[in-house]
Amino acid sequence: MEQFFQQLTNGLAVGGIYALIALGYTMVYGVMKLINFAHGDLFTWGGYLGLTLLTSFLLQDRLGVLAGVGVLALMVMGLVGLMGVLLERAAYRPLREAPRLSAVVSALGASIFLQNALMLLYGAQFQVYPDGILPQGSVDVFGLRIPVVRILVLLASLVMMAVLYLFVQKTKIGTAIRAAAIDQGAARLMGIDVNRVVSIVFLIGPALGGSAGLLVGLYYGQVNFTMGWVYGMKAFTAAILGGIGNIPGAMVGGLLLGVVEALGAAYLSIAWKDAIAFCVLILILIVRPTGLLGERVAEKV
Amino acid sequence: MDRKLLAAYGAAALLLALAPRFLDAYWVDVLDNVGLYALLALSLNLILGDAGLFNMGQAAFYAVGAYTAAILSTRLGLPVLYALPLAGLAAAAFAAVVARPVLHLRGDYLLIVTVGLGEIVRIALVNDVFGLTGGANGIFGIPRPILFGHKVKRPEDFLYLIWGFVAVTVFLFHRLEQSRFGRALNYLREDPVAAEGSGVDTVRYKLMAFVLGAAWAGMAGSIYAAKMTIISPESFGFWESVILFLIVILGGSGSIPGVLLGAALVVGLPELFRGFATARMLVFGLVMMVMMVVRRQGLLPLRRVRFKAADVARAERERAAARPAPARAEVSP
Numbered sequence: 364m365e366q367f368f369q370q371l372t373n374g375l376a377v378g379g380i381y382a383l384i385a386l387g388y389t390m391v392y393g394v395m396k397l398i399n400f401a402h403g404d405l406f407t408w409g410g411y412l413g414l415t416l417l418t419s420f421l422l423q424d425r426l427g428v429l430a431g432v433g434v435l436a437l438m439v440m441g442l443v444g445l446m447g448v449l450l451e452r453a454a455y456r457p458l459r460e461a462p463r464l465s466a467v468v469s470a471l472g473a474s475i476f477l478q479n480a481l482m483l484l485y486g487a488q489f490q491v492y493p494d495g496i497l498p499q500g501s502v503d504v505f506g507l508r509i510p511v512v513r514i515l516v517l518l519a520s521l522v523m524m525a526v527l528y529l530f531v532q533k534t535k536i537g538t539a540i541r542a543a544a545i546d547q548g549a550a551r552l553m554g555i556d557v558n559r560v561v562s563i564v565f566l567i568g569p570a571l572g573g574s575a576g577l578l579v580g581l582y583y584g585q586v587n588f589t590m591g592w593v594y595g596m597k598a599f600t601a602a603i604l605g606g607i608g609n610i611p612g613a614m615v616g617g618l619l620l621g622v623v624e625a626l627g628a629a630y631l632s633i634a635w636k637d638a639i640a641f642c643v644l645i646l647i648l649i650v651r652p653t654g655l656l657g658e659r660v661a662e663k664v
Numbered sequence: 665m666d667r668k669l670l671a672a673y674g675a676a677a678l679l680l681a682l683a684p685r686f687l688d689a690y691w692v693d694v695l696d697n698v699g700l701y702a703l704l705a706l707s708l709n710l711i712l713g714d715a716g717l718f719n720m721g722q723a724a725f726y727a728v729g730a731y732t733a734a735i736l737s738t739r740l741g742l743p744v745l746y747a748l749p750l751a752g753l754a755a756a757a758f759a760a761v762v763a764r765p766v767l768h769l770r771g772d773y774l775l776i777v778t779v780g781l782g783e784i785v786r787i788a789l790v791n792d793v794f795g796l797t798g799g800a801n802g803i804f805g806i807p808r809p810i811l812f813g814h815k816v817k818r819p820e821d822f823l824y825l826i827w828g829f830v831a832v833t834v835f836l837f838h839r840l841e842q843s844r845f846g847r848a849l850n851y852l853r854e855d856p857v858a859a860e861g862s863g864v865d866t867v868r869y870k871l872m873a874f875v876l877g878a879a880w881a882g883m884a885g886s887i888y889a890a891k892m893t894i895i896s897p898e899s900f901g902f903w904e905s906v907i908l909f910l911i912v913i914l915g916g917s918g919s920i921p922g923v924l925l926g927a928a929l930v931v932g933l934p935e936l937f938r939g940f941a942t943a944r945m946l947v948f949g950l951v952m953m954v955m956m957v958v959r960r961q962g963l964l965p966l967r968r969v970r971f972k973a974a975d976v977a978r979a980e981r982e983r984a985a986a987r988p989a990p991a992r993a994e995v996s997p
Contacts, residue, residue, distance in 0.1 A: 454953050454956075458957065463772065468909075468952055469953050469956040472948070472949045473953055475948055476950050632791075641780035645777055645781070648777055649765045
C-alpha cells in the first residue's frame with residue numbers, strides 16, 4: 364500500500380509535467396489543426412535554458428528559493444515562448460494554405476533542427492542541475508513520507524493550469540482563442556485577428572512546455588537533448604487521451620497518463636515503462652479516437 | 665518508361681558496375697549503404713509516396729525482417745539468402761496484423777501511431793522478446809550469404825548483390841506504378857473519397873500497400889543482417905525511420921528516380937562532408953523546413969501521366985483509320 368501511494372504521488376507529479384506539455388499540443392491543434400512536432404524540443408530547450416539561467420544568475424541565492432525559481436520560470440517561459448512565436452513565423456505560417464503533409468514535414472524538420480542545435484551548443488552528454496535548489500527532505504501526509512519536490516512540482520503545474528484555464532475562459536484574448544478554434548473564417552469576420560491569435564497560442568503553448576522542461580530539470584536533476592521526443596510523445600498521448608483540442612482534457616489526460624505509467628512501471632515491468640504510453644496511445648486511437656472528452660480525429664471507413 | 669530515364673538508369677548501372685575499379689573499399693561500402701537505404705526508401709515510397717499513408721515506423725518492418733533472417737540463419741542454420749523471402753513474409757505478416765487496426769486514422773495521427781509502433785518494436789527487441797532477439801546486445805555471428813558457390817564477403821561483392829536487388833526492385837516498382845494496383849494507390853492518395861466512390865476498396869488497397877512495403881523492407885533487413893553479421897536494436901530506432909521519411913520527401917514522394925536520388929544525397933553527401941558529421945541532422949532538419957516552403961514536391965517530383973500533343977494526334981489517326989469499317993458495315997445489309 365505504501366508503494367502504491369508513493370507511485371501514485373510520483374505519477375501525479377510526472378503527470379503534471381505531461382499535462383503542461385500536452386497543453387501546448389492541444390492549444391496549437393485546437394487553433395491550427397496542426398500537430399506541432401517541435402513542441403517536445405521546445406520543452407527540452409526550456410530545461411536547458413533554465414539550467415543556463417540558473418547557473419549564470421544564481422537568482423535562488425539572491426531572492427530566496429521560491430521567488431528565485433519563480434523569476435527563473437518566468438524568464439524561461441518568456442524565452443521559450445518567443446522561440447515558439449519565431450518557429451511559427453518561420454516554419455508554419457508559410458504553409459498555412461499548403462497540404463497537411465507539408466506542415467507535418469516542416470514540423471518534423473523543426474524538431475530535428477532544434478534538437479540538434481542543442482546538441483551542438485551544449486554537447487551530447489546529460490546536463491546536470493546543481494543540487495539542492497528546491498528544498499530536499501520530505502513531509503508526512505497521512506503517514507506517507509512524500510518528498511517536498513514532488514509536491515512543489517505538482518503544485519506548480521496545477522497553478523499554471525489553473526491560470527491558463529482562467530485566462531482562456533475569462534479574458535477577451537482567451538475568448539478570441541476559443542473563437543478561432545471553433546471557426547477561423549467566422550472569427551475573422553467578427554473582427555478577430557487570427558494571425559495574432561495564432562501567435563499568442565504559439566507564445567503560451569511553448570511557454571508552458573518550457574516551464575515543464577525547467578520542472579523536469581529540477582525534479583530529476585538532469586536534462587538531455589533527446590528527452591524532448593519521449594516527453595513529447597507521451598504528452599501528445601496525454602493530449603489524445605483527454606481529447607485533442609480540449610484544454611481540460613489535456614490536464615486530465617496528463618495526470619492520468621502519469622499515474623498509469625508510474626503504476627504500470629511499478630507493478631508490470633520497469634523495462635517496458637516507455638512502451639506503456641505508446642500502447643495507451645495506440646489503444647485510445649483505435650478504440651476511442653475522440654479521447655475522454657474531445658473531438659473526433661479518425662475518419663470513418 | 666521514357667527514354668531519358670532509361671538512359672539515366674543505364675548510366676547509373678554502368679557507373680556502379682565499374683565503381684569497385686576506381687574506389688577503395690570504404691567508398692564501395694558507402695555505395696552499399698546508399699543501396700540499402702535506396703531499397704528501404706523505395707519500400708517506404710510505396711506506402712508514403714504512392715498510397716499517401718504517413719508511415720514513420722518503417723524501421724519496425726526492417727527490424728522484423730533483419731531479426732527473422734538473423735534468427736533463422738543462426739539458430740536453424742538456414743543460408744541467409746534462403747531466409748530472405750521468409751524475412752519478407754514475416755515483415756509482411758507483421759504489417760498486416762499491426763496496420764489493419766490503425767489504417768483508418770487520419771494522416772498525422774497515423775504518423776504518430778507508426779512512430780509508437782516502431783518504438784514498441786525497438787523496446788521489445790531490447791527486452792529480448794520470446795528470448796530470441798538477444799536483448800540490447802542483439803544477434804551476432806550471422807553467416808555471409810553464398811551466391812552460386814561464391815561467398816559474398818567483400819564490400820564489392822555486396823555492391824553487386826545490393827544494387828542487383830535495387831535494380832530488380834526499381835523494375836518491379838515501375839511496373840507496379842503502371843498497374844491497376846499502382847493507379848488505385850495514386851487515386852487513393854489524391855482523393856480517397858472519390859476513389860472509394862469509384863469502387864476502389866480503400867482499406868484493402870491501403871493494407872496491401874503496407875504489406876508490400878513491409879515485405880520489401882523485411883527483405884532489405886535480411887540483406888542488412890547478412891552484410892553486418894551483427895544486428896542490434898539501435899540500428900532500427902526512430903531516427904532510421906526519420907531518415908527514410910526524409911529520403912522519400914526530399915527526393916520527391918511517389919517518384920522512383922527521386923527516391924534513388926534522395927538516398928544518394930541523404931546517405932552519400934554526409935560522407936563527403938565528414939568534418940561536419942555532428943551537424944548532419946541539424947542540416948537535415950533545416951533542409952526539411954526549407955524544402956517544404958520552397959520546393960514541396962521534392963527534387964525529382966513524380967511526373968504525372970498526361971496526354972501529350974503526340975498522343976492526341978495518334979488517337980486521331982487511329983480513329984481516322986478505323987472510320988471506314990463501320991461505314992461498310994452500314995452498307996452491307
